[in-house]
Amino acid sequence: MAVKIDATGDGFVMDEFIVPDYYQKFSCKGPACRHTCCSGWGVTIPMRQYFNLLGMETDQPLRDKLDRAFRPVLKPSPDRYAEIAHDFRGVCPLHLESGWCMLHAQLGEDALPSVCREYPRGVRTDYANEVSCSNSCEKTLELLFESDAPIAFGRHAKPVRAPMQKLGRTVAERTLYLRTRACCFEILENRTLSLPSRILMVGRILQALDVDPNVDFRTVDLSVAPAARDIPLTYRVLQNISRWFATRNQSIAEICRDNEAFYQEGDLEAKYDAALRHFETVLPNHEIRFEKMLVNNLFFRQFPFVDEGASFADVFTGLAGTYLFVRFLAIGTMRTQSTPEAFVDAMAAAFRVIAHTRFEHNVGILLRDEDAADFATIAKLVQA
């Protein structure tokens, strides 16, 4: 199996980070990016960085823009003090027509607020030292899709600006984190089984963890009863979920509304099946792509501790909700598209919401509201 994470936590060297295989190849596409991260995203920066920007020595044209590029938020805190003041097109005022950042171009990378400098990288030091890139960046997805091989993980030297090691996690928590990830990623990358079956098996592991956090995973019954697909139910649940996220997240609003308009009239099952057939034709390796996006997102989100205080059953609901949501959006969006770029763009937009908000928490609430958060119903939904 490709996942090689040290599940013991022993011998971990502070100067090493666990990284996915694509990580070292990552570099921002700059002007070649189709949907730059500077556009349409409610990015916030800490108070110290805001005042650093205000005090920086610059020439007058940059100063004029810099003074207008960030503004304090309504309820500021030291960590979340100011936000980008996008122009009417939703673009950062420092974003040049050439595609580059004016601040970066004139004063170098060190002048950038940390969110701009680090994105799409996520450096984690609470449960283990890890770095990966978010699926919300199109370059990350392109790197993921470069090969069909499962994501492998290795060790990499400490990033230049790695934060201080976070304290407060016990050895037991760190061990649980690493061994759960190793087990669940191995299941998710087991291609002898269908992806829906693998997701449900991860659900079995998480259910067992709620009963006993020290459970020996080899003793967990991973059997999953076959469930028939139910298109009307799947559509109702996912349409309501998609509507909720669309009203709160600009980056996916258009995709969600287009999906809704498509399914609104006519025979639902016939439309869904036609869209699914087209999707499977233009992306024959779609299951591999979903697997890689899921594993990368779980790694980035610190699965299974995605949401502080959530039960492991909730974590499973969040994982299933992630798969259901991206698949629903992908099938609907791709019905009129055939290029790999269109798929990447739709998925990057979806992960802007999934990887950078409390998506798992919210999708869990929405699934419960629809009476669709129990294992048997999720099993039906993931088969559609």
Ligand code: SF4
């Ligand atoms: S989305 Fe990714 S590739 Fe595009 S500008 Fe941002 S970091 Fe660069």
